[in-house]
Amino acid sequence: MSDHHTVDLLVIGAGMAGLTAGARAVRDGLSVVVVEIGGDVGGSARYAGYAWTAPSHEVMERHNPGGDPSLKRALVDRFENGITWIRSTGVEVKGAQPVLSFGQGHQFDTHHYVDTCRRIIVEAGGELLLTTDTERLLLEDGAVTGAELRTSDGTRRQVRATSTLLATGGFQGDMDLRNKLVHPSADRMELRSNPHSRGAGHRLATAAGASTGLPGAGFYGHLIPSGVPFADPSDFVDLSLYYSEHALLFNLLGERFTDETLGDHLTTMALMEQPENRGLLIADARVFRDWVVGSYVEGAVAVDKFALAGRRGGRIGFAEDLDELAYLPEEWGYDGPAVRAAVERFNARTAAGADPVPGRRLDRLPLDQPPYYVIETVPAITFPFHGIRIDDRARVLGEDGEPVQGLLAAGSDTGGLWYRAYAGGIASALVFGLTAADTATVRATSGRGNRG
Known part of the structure; x- marks a missing residue:
């Protein structure tokens, strides 16, 4: 030596x-x-x-x-x-x-x-x-x-x-x-x-x-589409669903369980505590237009994360109206009618100026502009x-x-x-x-x- x-x-x-x-x-x-x-x-x-x-x-x-x-x-x-x-x-x-x-x-x-x-x-x-x-x-x-x-x-x-x-x-x-x-x-x-x-x-x-x-203490990471492994480092950004801060996230029981607007990186930790560590992320036409296909921060390249998840084999869904959310594929394992009812309750409360449950610190607008874009999402870890x-x-x-x-x-x-x-x-x-x-x-x- x-x-x-x-x-x-x-x-x-x-x-x-x-x-x-x-x-x-x-x-x-x-x-x-x-x-x-x-x-x-x-x-x-x-x-x-x-x-x-x-x-x-x-x-x-x-x-x-x-x-x-x-x-x-x-x-x-x-x-x-x-x-x-x-x-x-x-x-x-x-x-x-x-x-x-x-x-x-x-x-x-x-x-x-x-x-x-x-x-x-x-x-x-x-x-x-x-x-x-x-x-x-x-x-x-x-x-x-x-x-x-x-x-x-x-x-x-x-x-x-x-x-x-x-x-x-x-x-x-x-x-x-x-x-x-x-x-x-x-x-x-x-x-x-x-x-x-x-x-x-x-x-x-x-x-x-x-x-x-x-x-x-938790970890830092982001939500990504389920069933889509990272192919190269560019996926770390392209597949991260930063827009979850403006969407709604539901667990397998069809329940919201956190204030999504606190940040995608915090929602990621919250999803780890839910059954099977997976959930449905739902955006309406407004969120899709302003956040899904927009830049996360100024200067970042915009990526249509919904389309990318679909091309890569992720679980995605498209609903022409709120009622169609009740008909989620059975093999996904989610309570579709409960999801539909939860979105409807969220919209009714926020439209009336009332606090949804769980709360919503930022983006308190209803998701009432169809169509609806659905991605099943899971957590990914960057560091502990x-x-x-x-x-x-x-x-x-x-x-x-x-x-x-x-x-x-x-x-x-x-x-x-x-x-x-x-x-x-x-x-x-x-x-x-x-x-x-x-x-x-x-x-x-x-x-x-x-x-x-």
């Missing part, structure tokens, strides 16, 4: 968080090694296109009350500095624009960004190791001092580091961890992310004494909210609540920020990737001072 000289920062995972940290660190003069299990950098960031979050502490608290207060505050306070950092790399970032009903963010080319970060790291003398697995962290007197690696040809080596950052992207690719920490039926969900995020960060951290949580606990300096916390010396984490490996709520995964990876680099810089500088 070959040894590597001690570097200032070892980054495990070359996605948004890891590459951001590595690029920032080398610009600050640190020596850096980046390890990636896949054959290329970027991870799930290559499928994104926006960095966004809540624009204020008040908005963050309203939409994510169960999240860790210090992490929420750090994300809001440091977000604009993160956008400034992206621009400093030469990547174009567009002006601020609204995202969802409450967020604010910026569109940018994430492909260009992750490739630029890679170039910054390599040109500064940093080392990038692709198709390399991290087998274990090195521990000395309770502190993490690097890691033991194994390359694709079986060669093992040790990299010693003053700071080690875990940024492997979560554990959504590991079915056992999904079922244990997300939901007992989580293995049924399609994977809406890169396939390499299989819990390496979680396992490495817990073996080093890290704490994880929060229990029952349960993860490695960190403080607002990106330091991993042990079971005693104190930092595990030398160990940092950022991005989807972390837990605590979101609790059955969500306001921007790219933003979190950006902010805490930069924070991890800054913490590593302080440690490296302090160590050099002590040696001097």
Whole structure:
């Protein structure tokens, strides 16, 4: 086994968080090694296109009350500095624009960004190791001092580091961890992310004494048509039924069970709690015109998701009027008359200005413009909210609540920020990737001072 000289920062995972940290660190003069299990950098960031979050502490608290207060505050306070950092790399970032009903963010080319970060790291003398697995962290007197690696040809080596950052992207690719920490039926969900995020960060951290949580925190994902597997990464956006925020969603009993307008990403978690984790998403002509074939956010390419689901073999239905909703195909297993009656009740209450049950915070218009468009939908997972606990300096916390010396984490490996709520995964990876680099810089500088 070959040894590597001690570097200032070892980054495990070359996605948004890891590459951001590595690029920032080398610009600050640190020596850096980046390890990636896949054959290329970027991870799930290559499928994104926006960095966004809540624009204020008040908005963050309203939409994510169960999240860790210090992490929420750090994300809001440091977000604009993160956008400034992206621009400093030469990547174009567009002006601020609204995202969802409450967020604010910026569109940018994430492909260009992750490739630029890679170039910054390599040109500064940093080392990038692709198709390399991290087998274990090195521990000395309770502190993490690097890691033991194994390359694709079986060669093992040790990299010693003053700071080690875990940024492997979560554990959504590991079915056992999904079922244990997300939901007992989580293995049924399609994977809406890169396939390499299989819990390496979680396992490495817990073996080093890290704490994880929060229990029952949920996951980030979106509704997709049932029976339609993802064929390539473009499907992650094209097949996501974002318009569910304006439609009505029914379970197998023909019941609405959540306020759909809170967000497709939250409705996705709610559907996991329903019988067989599937439901019917119903839009009328207004919703179809304004939302199904419209852009989810400004600048996004519009896709007719109803037509796409039909072409790909999904369960779709078309009703000329409200009465036809009662005649759903028997093999689907839904109570058609109950669905029809529920839509009629919803329309009557909203037309009269009364609150429907469940409530409806936004889009309170009736769905009374035929025809009706029906898609059977199921949840898909992007990443879990349960993860490695960190403080607002990106330091991993042990079971005693104190930092595990030398160990940092950022991005989807972390837990605590979101609790059955969500306001921007790219933003979190950006902010805490930069924070991890800054913490590593302080440690490296302090160590050099002590040696001097």
